[in-house]
Amino acid sequence: MTETGTPLPSLADRARSVAAEGTIVGVHFFQQTPVFVLCEEALLFAPPEDKRLVAIHGGAILASAADGSRIVTGGDDGKLIATRRDGTHEVLATDDKKRWVDQVAIGPDGAVAWAAGKVAHVRTGKGEQRDLDLPSTVAGLCFFPKGFRLAIAHYNGATLWFPNAAGAKPDVLEWKGSHLGVTVSPDGKFLVTTMQEQTLHGWRIVDAKHMRMSGYSARVRSLSWTYDGGALATSGSEQLILWPFTGKDGPMGKQPTLLAQSPARCSVVACHPRQPVAAAGFADGSVLLVRLDDGALILAREADGEPVSALGWSAEGQVLAMGTENGSAGVLKL
Amino acid sequence: MNTAPQTEKIPVTVLTGYLGAGKTTLLNRILSEPHGKKYAVIVNEFGEIGIDNELVVNADEEVFEMNNGCICCTVRGDLVRIIDGLMRRKGKFDAIIVETTGLADPAPVAQTFFMDENVGAKTRLDAVVTVADAKWLKDRLKDAPEAKNQIAFADVILLNKTDLVTPGELAEVEARIRAINPYAKLHRTERSKIALDEVLGRNAFDLDRILDIEPEFLTADDGHDHHHDHDHDHGHDHHHHHGGLKHYHDEDMQSISLNTAKPLDPDKFFPWVQDLVATEGKDILRSKGILSFKNDEERFVFQGVHMILDGDHQRKWKDGEARTSRIVFIGRHLPEDKIRKGFESCIA
Numbered sequence A: 001m002t003e004t005g006t007p008l009p010s011l012a013d014r015a016r017s018v019a020a021e022g023t024i025v026g027v028h029f030f031q032q033t034p035v036f037v038l039c040e041e042a043l044l045f046a047p048p049e050d051k052r053l054v055a056i057h058g059g060a061i062l063a064s065a066a067d068g069s070r071i072v073t074g075g076d077d078g079k080l081i082a083t084r085r086d087g088t089h090e091v092l093a094t095d096d097k098k099r100w101v102d103q104v105a106i107g108p109d110g111a112v113a114w115a116a117g118k119v120a121h122v123r124t125g126k127g128e129q130r131d132l133d134l135p136s137t138v139a140g141l142c143f144f145p146k147g148f149r150l151a152i153a154h155y156n157g158a159t160l161w162f163p164n165a166a167g168a169k170p171d172v173l174e175w176k177g178s179h180l181g182v183t184v185s186p187d188g189k190f191l192v193t194t195m196q197e198q199t200l201h202g203w204r205i206v207d208a209k210h211m212r213m214s215g216y217s218a219r220v221r222s223l224s225w226t227y228d229g230g231a232l233a234t235s236g237s238e239q240l241i242l243w244p245f246t247g248k249d250g251p252m253g254k255q256p257t258l259l260a261q262s263p264a265r266c267s268v269v270a271c272h273p274r275q276p277v278a279a280a281g282f283a284d285g286s287v288l289l290v291r292l293d294d295g296a297l298i299l300a301r302e303a304d305g306e307p308v309s310a311l312g313w314s315a316e317g318q319v320l321a322m323g324t325e326n327g328s329a330g331v332l333k334l
Numbered sequence B: 001m002n003t004a005p006q007t008e009k010i011p012v013t014v015l016t017g018y019l020g021a022g023k024t025t026l027l028n029r030i031l032s033e034p035h036g037k038k039y040a041v042i043v044n045e046f047g048e049i050g051i052d053n054e055l056v057v058n059a060d061e062e063v064f065e066m067n068n069g070c071i072c073c074t075v076r077g078d079l080v081r082i083i084d085g086l087m088r089r090k091g092k093f094d095a096i097i098v099e100t101t102g103l104a105d106p107a108p109v110a111q112t113f114f115m116d117e118n119v120g121a122k123t124r125l126d127a128v129v130t131v132a133d134a135k136w137l138k139d140r141l142k143d144a145p146e147a148k149n150q151i152a153f154a155d156v157i158l159l160n161k162t163d164l165v166t167p168g169e170l171a172e173v174e175a176r177i178r179a180i181n182p183y184a185k186l187h188r189t190e191r192s193k194i195a196l197d198e199v200l201g202r203n204a205f206d207l208d209r210i211l212d213i214e215p216e217f218l219t220a221d222d223g224h225d226h227h228h229d230h231d232h233d234h235g236h237d238h239h240h241h242h243g244g245l246k247h248y249h250d251e252d253m254q255s256i257s258l259n260t261a262k263p264l265d266p267d268k269f270f271p272w273v274q275d276l277v278a279t280e281g282k283d284i285l286r287s288k289g290i291l292s293f294k295n296d297e298e299r300f301v302f303q304g305v306h307m308i309l310d311g312d313h314q315r316k317w318k319d320g321e322a323r324t325s326r327i328v329f330i331g332r333h334l335p336e337d338k339i340r341k342g343f344e345s346c347i348a
Helices: B023-032 B077-089 B106-115 B117-122 B137-143 B145-153 B167-180 B266-280 B336-344
Strands: A016-019 A024-030 A033-038 A040-045 A052-066 A070-075 A079-084 A089-094 A103-106 A112-116 A119-123 A129-133 A140-143 A150-161 A171-184 A190-195 A199-204 A209-214 A223-225 A231-234 A240-244 A257-259 A266-271 A277-282 A287-291 A297-301 A308-313 A319-324 A328-333 B010-017 B039-044 B055-059 B063-065 B074-076 B095-099 B123-133 B156-160 B185-188 B253-260 B284-291 B298-305 B308-316 B325-332
Touching: A024 A052, A024 A319, A033 A052, A033 A070, A033 A308, A033 A319, A033 A328, A052 A079, A052 B077, A070 A103, A070 A112, A079 A112, A089 A119, A103 A140, A112 A140, A119 A150, A129 A150, A140 A171, A150 A190, A171 A199, A171 A223, A171 B063, A171 B077, A190 A209, A223 A266, A231 A266, A240 A266, A240 A277, A266 A308, A277 A308, A277 A319, A287 A319, A297 A319, A297 A328, B010 B023, B010 B106, B010 B145, B023 B039, B023 B095, B023 B123, B039 B077, B055 B077, B074 B077, B074 B106, B077 B095, B077 B106, B077 B117, B106 B117, B106 B123, B106 B145, B106 B298, B106 B308, B117 B123, B123 B137, B123 B145, B137 B145, B137 B167, B145 B167, B145 B253, B145 B284, B145 B325, B156 B167, B167 B185, B167 B253, B253 B336, B266 B284, B266 B298, B266 B308, B266 B336, B284 B308
Parallel strands: A024 A308, A052 A103, B010 B095, B010 B123, B039 B055, B039 B095, B123 B156, B156 B185
Antiparallel strands: A016 A328, A024 A033, A033 A040, A040 A052, A052 A070, A070 A079, A079 A089, A103 A112, A112 A119, A119 A129, A140 A150, A150 A171, A171 A190, A190 A199, A199 A209, A223 A231, A231 A240, A240 A257, A266 A277, A277 A287, A287 A297, A308 A319, A319 A328, B063 B074, B253 B325, B284 B298, B284 B325, B298 B308
16 A cells, blocks of 8 residues: 555455465466466466366475466476476476475576576477586576576676587676576666665676666565566565666666555566556555556555565466465456 | 464574584484474585485575675575575474584574574574584684684583593583683583483573573583493593683683673663674674663663674563673674773763
């Protein structure tokens, strides 16, 4: 809820509620069907007619990614598992030391990447696998938007890896500290990491020029690029914070846009895939739809004290799925 | 299902000790006793012996310096990630035990619980338990700074393998430990045998439990482990004995205890102590205090690890209770005169 005098327009009572057992740690879509990733063992398929729990992991689910045709998850059982739309699933890889698979990413042409400990792995759609040893544990992993390249966050920076360039030494972007998450701008020009401190670090990839994005009240745990890639929406403060990434300098020397001022801390963000709108979830349970042009707000979920832990849009943006730490989920069709 | 309230934090016990002192034996004892509790165990990747437990996580002991290189803000980044992951299985375990390698400094582990918001919100540091080898500790204190750190940092010390030394050697090594850390609870053990409530559920970092910070010089209890096969080769080294216990001065690690019956001025005390840990925090391993401020009916308590201080009002002073302020610092090469004068200047 925002601290304005008049109540916000609300769509909250139009949301279909879904009860899950345990914390919801992610949400993905198969077309219009939301699939909630639970903290332990299972995916919860939640089409309007019924819901279906599909058990896949023998323990905690630590990471997930999806491309519309499959949801790939990593678990503390050391397994990387792909689940299809019909709920069938296969084990793509098992860590030989049964280390946690806690980073996953889906890339072009059916490629999948994952990490366990200090090793990043990538497997192409054709089944060719490559591995890269990092100096410290992989804490973030993502594919570049174009080309077959990975960004890997770890202590003291990020590594840029072309898995097909055999023998070539990967580029390293250095900045002291613990980098916990990573994203690359949709135009491929900027790389941003979330850090242990309450700050983001960024590099302009062409010249490794540094950008510090700070001022948060907490560690930033959720990042989402706006539909046109012009801004990066972030959690970690008592409002939605958007950093401008237009022009050749990105956010350098610019101020972020602060929207959706709230009494609670923003815990998750998810930008609409087609329009200048972002969904922001807060620690008090509220979810706000934020129009990025003018900051207009619509309430999508009422505050109930259950921290929002997952948000996701269907590919076309007609459906918003919302999940909380306590396992109550909502599906809002727009 | 987890029946504990949501707000209940998972206690975390840190097990330290030099190589071969008996950490893993203690860990296996904790896990195998019929206590009905489930533990998640975080072991180092070079663990010596297998651990028989459902939830075992291998840690890489990766430390890093927060705030771009501040040495006192060294944190175990792997613990941040592991605890994040473990909390996805909350309800499946009652407590967490972190076993460190023999060469590890306990400070980064402890600091992680104060420096990471998420870790601090979901778990609480219960105690640092150090297992020491009665036969070899004396040598390690000379040649291994890590061993000395582990003793200085401890809330509970198991002086283990007491069956392998003479009573004279035992008294000597105890005196060496007390010279470094007179405040830890010291237990003599064989094969790490100890009642589990002596090592678990200690609340050593809980401000509400900072009741007494008197040294334990002469109160080392030998618990249930008497020397059945008594070694009669007593040493006859009776020099410098006071009440049967020798007093040593450790050359680089000491504790400083300060007290006053006069009330302190909070407007002087807080700037002083904050400046002290900012400048000397690298060398101050642990600190604790019970304070009486002027015009304040409540006891103020604090505890600290290097530069990180945590303090709060604890409770009202009781009728007839002596309103004495006491502070203890354990650290390396501490400037005692400077600290003493600084403390005295805080008297209201």
